[in-house]
Amino acid sequence: MRFPTFLKTALALAASLGAGLGAQAAGHYVPGVEGVQAASVPPPGVYYLGYLADYKADKVRAPGTKEDLPGSNSIHVTALANRLVWITDHKILGADYGVETIVPVQRTQLDLGVVPLHDNDTDLGDIYLGPVVLGWHGSNWDAVAAAGYWLDSGSTNSPASPGKGYGSTMLTAGGTYYFDDGKTWTGSVLARYEFNRTTSSGFKPGQTLSVEWGLGKALGPVVVGLVGYTQQQMSKDSGPGALDQKASRSAAGAELIYPMLSQGLFLKGAFYQEFSSKAATSVEPKGHLLRFTLVKAF
Template sequence: MSFSIGRTAAGLAALAVALCARPAVATEGGGSVYPFGAENYLTGALPPPGFYALFYGEAYFARKLVGNDGQDVTPPGFRLNANALVSRLVWVTPQKVLGGDFLLSLIVPMVNLHVEAAGRSQTKTGLGDITLSPGIGWHFGPNLHVIGAFDFFAPTGSYNKNDLANIGRNYWAFGPVYAASWVDPHGINADVKLGYLFNQINHATGYTSGNELYADYSLGWAATPQWVLGVGGYVTVQTTDDKDDRQTVSGNRHRAFAIGPSIKYASSKGWFVTAKWQHEMAVRNGAQGHAFWIRAVFPL
């Protein structure tokens, strides 16, 4: 379960590079439909049947582009800033499937994006790429919780192949998701969301981004039953080459690792908030920057 911001912004970096040098970023524009690092504590813990509203906020900025061998390929005056407010509706149905609770999730992002490079600049604000996800959640005792889902990313965000800034990716993508949470109000809390993306062709450019493996993670300690303190971030690796007009583009696969402090507060009234700051490192063929995430979950 995901939504298409964050790395969408990072992907625009490739267009900036193209203004003054050979593109040195992976996937089309170096981006992804999935916002790496978006999830945090309780990502695999499905609540009881009912409707839930989730709100995500992200502020991402980057001033550096990294090439295939780790070299700095940043063009003059490069700046990338993305801010997003994302609404997500989750319906946990009373229907049982394979012993678990069936769910549906709809994610709608609103994105503000600003890109500067080589004397050009552009700002866009609007609807990003929407995500629809059916899934099943299981509970294995009070501590271990698991969700299996399938994400469908729709190209609803604005896109123009000649623009410097594009909110949407202009292609469909889909893939399986597995999330697990270990929850202990008096001890260790650990979460992982593992996903794989099958990217489809962008018909405006004839380009197909390679498939991507990613994992969001968090690890913390419950200082009190309400507060969890720890770290979180993501890992991503592009597993197949891009294709340009169906010809393989080799030697430019994206990968990255991010880590930073993470926190969760859970109210006795059923809502909770998570927040984290993550620093990207070990980047290849993409933008390297920082992101602040906040997520709030409310029962309806």
């Protein structure tokens, strides 16, 4: 049997990361790491973003069924995606030009009594290199476009290893809109599309679309908001072990942002509950994601 593709994720970050976790469609990007104002690029400068994500599912189902698999089954993934972004003073097409990279570290614990499978691993995941980040800023809107590549650099020695076993090209586009002059109400949508390459065994994961959204309200310096994501496999897997179905998952939740401007820091926390999940592999979990983000401007 093939192990679920989400067990081969990096955290992504990012931008991205990077780190999500759960019944993800084929691909590297982990939805749920971005929320309110997800499509707003910061002004020129150097930034560190640390995404700490914890995903847990205590029940799994067979694909296409509504019944939990027998026995004790749980999946627990904790990831730290380290993202470094440099927005330069250069302009391209009227946008601020920047570059970025994401280096994820992930711990996965698998306890699937139905298989049975019991495994855990902590290691570096696949690294992301983003040579193109473009950020536009209008009077009441922001927009972003980006392109980069997920390296096949992570370990794939065991089912719980964080490496996916293939590289992926990722394209990004999104926008943020401010509904009032004081910019206290915001809405944002961020989309990422992944073109996945073939593994050494000849298996090719399908292309994946991830869409994150956020609706935020500033209450003084603090921002609160509703957030969510949908990830959909756009083409079917192919090659050895491929099944004739596509993976998808959706979640919704809430986010809190607390700025510490005197120290150049932003602290963010969010909780997501998956309400829909469909796997293209052997088991289909549905869980929740807790995410903390630290943003430091240098």
